Amino acid sequence: MKPETDTFPMRDDTPDDRSQLIREALHNAIVERRLAPGTKLVETEVGELFDVSRTVVRAALQMLAFEGLVKIERNRGAFVAYPTxxxxxxxxxxxxxxxxxxxxxxxxxxxxxxxxxxxxxxxxxxxxxxxxxxxxxxxxxxxxxxxxxxxxxxxxxxxxxxxxxxxxxxxxxxxxxxxxxxxxxxxxxxxxxxxxxxxxxxxxxxxxxxxxxxxxxxxxxxxxxxxxxxxxxxxxx
Amino acid sequence: MKPETDTFPMRDDTPDDRSQLIREALHNAIVERRLAPGTKLVETEVGELFDVSRTVVRAALQMLAFEGLVKIERNRGAFVAYPTxxxxxxxxxxxxxxxxxxxxxxxxxxxxxxxxxxxxxxxxxxxxxxxxxxxxxxxxxxxxxxxxxxxxxxxxxxxxxxxxxxxxxxxxxxxxxxxxxxxxxxxxxxxxxxxxxxxxxxxxxxxxxxxxxxxxxxxxxxxxxxxxxxxxxxxxx
DNA sequence: CAAGATCAAATTGTATGCAATCTGAATTTC
DNA sequence: GAAATTCAGATTGCATACAATTTGATCTTG
The missing domain is CATH 1.20.120.530 (GntR ligand-binding domain-like)
Structure with a gap:
């Protein structure tokens, strides 16, 4: 169907599969307002939910923090962002x-x-x-x-x-x-x-x-x- | 000294201190061309250089990957980006x-x-x-x-x-x-x-x-x- | 001698353990 | 009774251990 203009293989950064998955799940939950601004995201809870260790969850949370959807406060944890x-x-x-x-x-x-x-x-x-x-x-x-x-x-x-x-x-x-x-x-x-x-x-x-x-x-x-x-x-x- | 207009404490994301430091050091090294495009960044090497564990280095590399300065390939490692x-x-x-x-x-x-x-x-x-x-x-x-x-x-x-x-x-x-x-x-x-x-x-x-x-x-x-x-x-x- | 198979060293992905820090509630103090 | 204090439970920050994967070299094999 599509001609040689198939220059769109797919967009993905593949930092790794699982933390990317968790990132997207949380991203959607935030965008769809299932997670209210200010909600705390506890690493172990998220980890159990997705059946992965905290390591993987942390990577996801750090990505979300980078795009401003989550705020990470040192020694306190990650929260859904609360934009001023x-x-x-x-x-x-x-x-x-x-x-x-x-x-x-x-x-x-x-x-x-x-x-x-x-x-x-x-x-x-x-x-x-x-x-x-x-x-x-x-x-x-x-x-x-x-x-x-x-x-x-x-x-x-x-x-x-x-x-x-x-x-x-x-x-x-x-x-x-x-x-x-x-x-x-x-x-x-x-x-x-x-x-x-x-x-x-x-x-x-x-x-x-x-x-x-x-x-x-x-x-x-x-x-x-x-x-x-x-x-x-x-x-x- | 400053009145109540002190609403500008400082700009920083404080994900944590040390990985942020490493991120900036690598960022500068890349921007100043001390690290050539394509250079592999081995976690343990960087870690020894800054005297931190791989955990901290990984966080820094993931941040850099997010801003497109580093490309992380699964199971292969992190490389200074090589823009097409x-x-x-x-x-x-x-x-x-x-x-x-x-x-x-x-x-x-x-x-x-x-x-x-x-x-x-x-x-x-x-x-x-x-x-x-x-x-x-x-x-x-x-x-x-x-x-x-x-x-x-x-x-x-x-x-x-x-x-x-x-x-x-x-x-x-x-x-x-x-x-x-x-x-x-x-x-x-x-x-x-x-x-x-x-x-x-x-x-x-x-x-x-x-x-x-x-x-x-x-x-x-x-x-x-x-x-x-x-x-x-x-x-x- | 070229092409392929085998394997050890190096490196990454992930889980987990421990120390440091924070939180909230019970306890003390005034 | 209100405010301050103490302390245990919970949670994060970081280091480390182990498994999975890649890599490059050595060793076949035709």
């Missing part, structure tokens, strides 16, 4: 820098197969928004982030893609902490708008649309209402 | 996305103290370029990269600053591999040009100047002349 308002601001500023450029490049490189994939994803996103229940809610949150990651993948720069993966994950934490309304719903139509620009191969339009989209997401945040904050974290940073 | 031409292209594309925005923000936030620091740094850069000998050469390489990092620091976004730190370090590897002339010299006057725009608080000009600067750096590369390539690495990725 200032960090949140920087996360969205970074997205405003990177994502419009990604959208522009994606518009240039978009194949018809990509378009199909996006349309399918969008349909799934809308389905999940209608559905009720906490598990559908989680799936919707994840799908919303995945949309942005698909965009980054199409743009064809693995480095920027990795940066985006980090920013999207951390955004999810920020929204969990400071989000007001059922924000993601207002985003829905905007994802469709972005796709329209992409289909039209209009890079400029895609860039400006996604910029607005980011603005809207951030506008829904209220940094003062520090949610159900475990203020211990608030004081430690 | 495609990776090099992506590194510079990423810089073209991020650095102009950083320059623009830096122009807005630049204090007089910052200007003084930049002028001093520039003077030091020029001094190192005149000086002879490999150690001066190394210092010049490092100083050239540090200029870009100072810019990122002034811009005031720690996330983008971290991204830049990674990109600058990896650029150093790319230049070591594919650099043609004594490239850094052509860059010298451009650093001064950028500073001029910053002093004038002309964000647009600073952005476009640095974009040209990046173009010039990349233009000096020759991806075909794969240096003294240990082709083993070239084949493995």
């Amino acid at each position: 308002p200032e960090e949140a601001r920087q996360i969205f500023e970074s997205r405003r820098v990177i994502e419009p450029e990604i959208a522009q490049r994606a518009a240039e490189r978009m194949t018809n197969a990509d378009v199909k994939a996006f349309q399918a994803h969008l349909k799934e996103e809308e389905r999940l928004l209608v559905e009720r229940g906490p598990s559908a809610r989680r799936a919707a949150i994840k799908a919303s982030g995945d949309y942005h990651l698909m965009l980054a993948a199409v743009a064809g720069n693995q480095i920027l893609e990795r940066f985006m993966r980090e920013l999207i994950a951390r955004s999810s934490l920020v929204i969990a902490l400071y989000g007001q309304s059922g924000a993601s719903s207002c985003a829905r139509s905007e994802h469709a708008d972005i796709l329209d620009a992409l289909i039209a191969r209009d890079g400029k339009k895609a860039a400006s649309t996604i910029l607005h989209h980011i603005d809207h997401i951030e506008a829904d945040l209220d940094y003062k209402a520090a949610s159900n904050a475990p203020l211990r974290q608030a004081l430690r940073l | 031409p495609e990776e090099a292209r992506q590194i510079f594309e990423s810089r073209r996305v991020i650095e102009p925005e950083i320059a623009q923000r830096a122009a807005e936030r630049m204090t007089n103290a910052d200007v003084k620091a930049f002028q001093a740094h520039l003077k030091e850069e020029e001094r190192l370029l005149v000086e002879r000998g490999p150690s001066a050469r190394r210092a010049a390489i490092k100083a050239s990269g540090d200029y870009h990092l100072m810019l990122a620091a002034v811009a005031g976004n720690q996330i983008l600053e971290r991204f830049m730190r990674e990109l600058i370090a990896r650029s150093s590897l790319v230049i070591a591999l594919y650099g043609q002339s004594g490239a850094s010299s052509c860059a010298r006057s451009e650093h001064a040009d950028i500073l001029d725009a910053l002093i004038a608080r002309d964000g647009k000009k600073a952005a476009s100047t640095i974009l040209h600067h990046i173009d010039h750096i990349e233009a000096d590369l020759d991806y075909k002349a794969a240096s003294n390539a240990p082709l083993r690495q070239a084949l493995r990725l």
Whole structure:
């Protein structure tokens, strides 16, 4: 089916298999809000859960700390990150820098197969928004982030893609902490708008649309209402 | 002395002290080209060098792998990264996305103290370029990269600053591999040009100047002349 | 003598043990 | 009774031991 353009063997760093697996599992749990910000991640507990020794768990936690999803405090342990308002601001500023450029490049490189994939994803996103229940809610949150990651993948720069993966994950934490309304719903139509620009191969339009989209997401945040904050974290940073 | 505005304790991730120290030492060694691309980093050797166990060394190597300076291959060990031409292209594309925005923000936030620091740094850069000998050469390489990092620091976004730190370090590897002339010299006057725009608080000009600067750096590369390539690495990725 | 098989040394992956540190609760002290 | 103190349990930081894997050399074998 695919011609010699099969230059996409797979993305993986293979530091090792098992800690990578644990990293991804925790990453997903955090992004899908099954692990609340501030939650302590005890090495032995995680280890038993995955049936590995602390050594492997530690490697996973250190990776997560590196991408800002987990905070490791010396002699105290690892906690799901609790982004401050200032960090949140920087996360969205970074997205405003990177994502419009990604959208522009994606518009240039978009194949018809990509378009199909996006349309399918969008349909799934809308389905999940209608559905009720906490598990559908989680799936919707994840799908919303995945949309942005698909965009980054199409743009064809693995480095920027990795940066985006980090920013999207951390955004999810920020929204969990400071989000007001059922924000993601207002985003829905905007994802469709972005796709329209992409289909039209209009890079400029895609860039400006996604910029607005980011603005809207951030506008829904209220940094003062520090949610159900475990203020211990608030004081430690 | 300081009032309650002491909200800036210090920037550090404190995963732990010693592996962080080793990470920085290796980072510097790589950036200053004392460690060539492809060099194997044996855990016990590094450990003996710093008088720590392999556990600590491994943590450092995993961090370096995460920022793309080291490649870890399962059951084979850690090697100083050997960027492919495609990776090099992506590194510079990423810089073209991020650095102009950083320059623009830096122009807005630049204090007089910052200007003084930049002028001093520039003077030091020029001094190192005149000086002879490999150690001066190394210092010049490092100083050239540090200029870009100072810019990122002034811009005031720690996330983008971290991204830049990674990109600058990896650029150093790319230049070591594919650099043609004594490239850094052509860059010298451009650093001064950028500073001029910053002093004038002309964000647009600073952005476009640095974009040209990046173009010039990349233009000096020759991806075909794969240096003294240990082709083993070239084949493995 | 070239190509392949065999094997020992070196190196990494992982588990585990021990010391240092933190935590929270019981106990003392005022 | 509130605040400070003490101390045991829990948890992390680090070193080390052992198994699995790779590597390069030596030894066949045609």
